[in-house]
Amino acid sequence: MSKHTENLKKRLKQSPPKKTDRKTTGVSSFLLPGLIGLSLIAVIVFGMIYFRLDREYQVGNNFYSALKAEQVLYLHVRQSMDKSMPEEIQAADNRSIMDFMYLRIKNEDIVAWITAPGLPIDLPVVQGKDNSYYLTHLFDHQPNRLGTLFIDVQNAGNFSDKNTVIYGHNMNDGSMFASLANYRKQEFYESFPVMELYTPEGDYKIELFAGYVANGNEPFLRFTFNDETDFLTYIVWLKSRSTFSSSVDVKPHDRIITLATCSYEYDNARYVVFGKLIPRN
Numbered sequence: 001m002s003k004h005t006e007n008l009k010k011r012l013k014q015s016p017p018k019k020t021d022r023k024t025t026g027v028s029s030f031l032l033p034g035l036i037g038l039s040l041i042a043v044i045v046f047g048m049i050y051f052r053l054d055r056e057y058q059v060g061n062n063f064y065s066a067l068k069a070e071q072v073l074y075l076h077v078r079q080s081m082d083k084s085m086p087e088e089i090q091a092a093d094n095r096s097i098m099d100f101m102y103l104r105i106k107n108e109d110i111v112a113w114i115t116a117p118g119l120p121i122d123l124p125v126v127q128g129k130d131n132s133y134y135l136t137h138l139f140d141h142q143p144n145r146l147g148t149l150f151i152d153v154q155n156a157g158n159f160s161d162k163n164t165v166i167y168g169h170n171m172n173d174g175s176m177f178a179s180l181a182n183y184r185k186q187e188f189y190e191s192f193p194v195m196e197l198y199t200p201e202g203d204y205k206i207e208l209f210a211g212y213v214a215n216g217n218e219p220f221l222r223f224t225f226n227d228e229t230d231f232l233t234y235i236v237w238l239k240s241r242s243t244f245s246s247s248v249d250v251k252p253h254d255r256i257i258t259l260a261t262c263s264y265e266y267d268n269a270r271y272v273v274f275g276k277l278i279p280r281n
Contacts, residue, residue, distance in 0.1 A: 057173050060146030064175075065139055067106075068122055071113070072101040098198040109140050111157050113198040114149065114166070114206075119179045121195070125166055127151040130228035135169070145169070146176055154223050158201055159277065162231060163256050165221055170262040170271075181271045183211040189244035195275060197257065206257055206275035209248035210238040214260075216268035221258060228252035238274055250276050 027078040075097055096113075103110045103124060112125040126148050128134050137143055151157055168177030176179040182188040195206040214220035218277065225231040235250045253278045263271035 020040055020070065036099075040269070053107060056145050057171070057175070060138055060144045061173070061175055062221075063140065063142070063144075064123060067124065067139065070096055070102070074102065076219040096198045096200060096203050100200040107141070109134075111151055111199065112159070114195060115179060115198075116179065116192060116195045118192055120175055121177065123149050123168075123176070125149045125151060127153070127155070127157045130151070131167070135167075146171060148260075149177065152221075152223070159197070159199060159204070159212045159225065159254070159255065159257070162225055163223055163258055165223070165258040167260050177259065178257070180211070180259055180273050181263055183208070183273050184213070184243045184271065186244045187244065193246070197277065205278040205280060207248045208273055208275045209235075209246040210244075211241035211252060211271065211273040212238070212241040212243055213263055213265050214270045214272050215266075216262075216270045220272065248276055 062135065098113045100110060103113075107124075107126060109128055110124055110125040111127045113123070114125055115122045124139050126134055126139065126192050128150055131153055134148040136145065136147055138146060139148045147169050149166055149168040152167065155164045159268065164172070168180075170176070170178045170180075170181055181190075183192075189211070193208055197204040197206055222234055225234065232250075232252060235256075239246070257275045257277055259275070260270055260275045261272075263269040
């Protein structure tokens with residue numbers, strides 16, 4: 001027998017083949033299919049949730065698009081009728097360009113319509129009995145995550161208050177008040193410094209003058225003021241915190257509007273935009 005063969009036998013005796021742990025193999029063969037099954041279930045569940053959310057977004061956006069189209073049609077019809085009316089009658093007609101009579105039939109909570117030229121904001125505004133219902137219901141009362149833009153219950157509802165607050169969701173698809181968060185950048189403000197507000201009592205131009213990230217866990221809105229000095233002090237404070245600079249001059253007799261939506265800088269953050277109301281009529 002050669003020396004090489006003897007060395008090989010010694011190695012085999014010193015290092016016998018390892019026995020397979022049947023218990024471990026059995027557990028592994030049992031767990032692996034289970035884990036795969038759980039993973040497939042998770043994929044299916046998340047897929048169903050995503051499909052449901054996407055479907056809900058589509059339903060909400062389609063509804064508001066149809067409502068907007070109805071108002072555009074009304075505007076065209078009214079413009080055609082106005083051309084045939086005497087100038088005296090046209091001058092005396094101070095109605096809003098929006099058809100609030102028709103909108104009130106659909107929902108008696110309607111108080112306004114707000115648009116931001118060049119942005120997706122072109123929506124009805126309501127005032128409910130609380131600040132919760134319209135977070136989860138469309139203008140026609142359908143349950144839907146998009147909700148409806150709504151005025152705080154503390155406000156009068158006709159924009160006669162010194163500061164009227166409107167809330168709306170910051171949706172992932174860019175709908176509702178999602179555009180407001182873009183006012184954190186100066187260049188965005190410079191591109192879209194004005195909005196329009198239509199109400200049954202008359203229409204307004206909104207000149208935006210400030211916007212900042214607020215903590216939703218703390219009181220960050222004011223509805224009333226002690227006097228003109230208190231009001232102007234608030235305006236100065238807002239401008240000092242604003243993420244953009246504006247030359248809009250807010251005077252003691254002016255009324256303002258606050259547009260609030262969720263933001264994601266930290267937990268329960270809000271982005272709030274402020275504008276000066278200028279009557280159109």
